[in-house]
Amino acid sequence: MNKTFTLLYFLKKGKLQSDGTVPIYLRLTIDGKRADISSKRYIDPKKWNAKAQKVDGKSEETRSVNVYLKTLEQQVYDAHRELLDAGKHITAETLKNKLTGVEEKQRLLVQIMEQHNKNLEALIGKGYSRATWVKYTTTSRHVKDFLKWKFNLADISIKDLSFEFASDFEFYLKSQKSIDINTNAKYIKNLKKIVKECVAKGWLEKDPFMSFKLKAKASDRTFLTQHELDLLENKQFTIERLNHIKDIFLFSCYTGLAYIDLANLKSYQISIGIDGEKWIFTSRQKSDEPSHVPLLPTAMAIIEKYAAHPKVLNSGKLLPIPSNQKVNSYLKEIADVCGITKELTFHVARHTFATTVTLTNGVPIESVSKMLGHKKLQTTQIYAKILDKRVSDDMKVLRTKLTKEDGSDHLKAITG
Structure with missing residues (x-):
């Protein structure tokens, strides 16, 4: 139901006619939004009584205009009632369209x-x-x-x-x-x-889904532990295509690049960073957020290994990358050979970079977030929540420190 609905006649003095008359307009206001309709009647502005909403005078012409204005007003109320009875969404514009016979454009x-x-x-x-x-x-x-x-x-x-x-x-x-x-x-x-x-865009007055809350649950981020990463890194396959896929996967483990960003990576995007070392300077295709990653030794070795590969030389790409479908298919085969029971997909490499390679080794979460190209730190914090190992290692350090400071006598006193 609309909160307010008011009618007001006024003179549009900006449309002064050559005979000195001006048009009378009817303003519809619904919930604070206006629409103006011409009454198609013109009068001497000196005869207009704004308070009484009519023309002053006793002439037949004056009486005719006033009767017409009352009739038009009643037509507005009748049209409003028809829209209400039809269950239509009423705005000043839809009411004006109803009165003037204009078919409202239906937006589907x-x-x-x-x-x-x-x-x-x-x-x-x-x-x-x-x-x-x-x-x-x-x-x-x-x-x-x-x-x-x-x-x-x-x-x-x-x-x-x-x-x-x-x-x-x-x-x-x-x-x-x-x-x-x-x-x-x-x-x-x-x-x-x-x-x-x-x-x-003004096509709807309010969001019909405003009260609808999205339901979702926190999803697990599969990543390789240090032991699993070592297993993979040290494994040499007799089939060359598996060694190739392993290298591509490891490169992502040590850079955090998603498949599409790695597939698009060009040689010129490797440059010298602020520390004088080689960095990757790119942007995530998903969000267009910048991702600047210092190259770790393993990643650098993989780049050098494939520098003379025909696909690299012909395309200008940094590494020869097969299709995502092929990569994920071969990763399942690699996981089986290495005895890794987790479902291995290319995105696991990005998660491994965020957890095992960086956060677990004490890289601040702000730096990890920057390298991953996350817009919000909150997105990166998902990884921090799953690092029980980091908590365990930190507590081991604290346990050792407290044991040394308190001494064995204190422990004996507690245990009796």
Whole structure:
């Protein structure tokens, strides 16, 4: 229900006619937003009574104008009542359209999403990644499937969106698509973002999903322990392609680069850093955040090993990188040979850099966050939470220190 609804007649003196008359306009104000309608009546401004909202005088012409203004006012109230009875979303603009016979442009959710995705596709490589575009196109496909399943519709007006719509969409993704809770939350987050853009553009007065809270659970970050990393690093395979994939994986373990960022890395992006040593200077494709990483000895050795590789020489890329699908397929084979029971994917290398290689060895979390190209320190803190080993090592140091300071006599006194 609208909070306020007021009508006001006023003269538009800026539209003074050659005969000295000015037009009378009707202003509709609903919830603080205005829309003006011309009454198509003109009067001498000296005869206008703003307080009484009528023309002063007793002539037949004056009486006719005043009757017309009252009739127009009643038409506004009748139109308002019709919109209410029809359950329509009423704004000053929709009421004006109703009165003037203008058909309000209907804005449909799927159409808006598809235009959003089309715009996003045009910006791939210009601040947005292909992966982001794929996520939004997948979200759009799920919304279309949901509309068919729930309403047997191909599209829906954004003004018909509600908390219930978001809740039903979440249920659909879980029950019909068997999508896990975290992926589910990502699709709904994408939908919410597009709906917020509709609010920002003035197509919706308020966010219909405002009260809907995303549900997600903290996901485990699989990473290699130092023992597992040593196993992998020291393993020499008789099959060359496995040695190649192992090296690529290890490079990420010692630099923290995601697959796509490593695949795109060029030789010229290796340069001398502030400390006089070689660094990687790049930006994450996912977020366009800068990622500057000093090269550790293992990573440097891998670069030198492949410097003369034909694919490196012909492409200008830093390393010869197979497709992500191939890499992950071979990593499963490598894990089996090394006796590593964890599911090995390329992204495990990035997690290993964040935990085993850096945080566990005392690199400050702020520095790790900078190297990983995280926008927020909060994202990096996920890794800090899982490092029980670091806590154990720190407490061992404290335990040794306290034992030396207190001496054995103090311990004997406690134990009796």
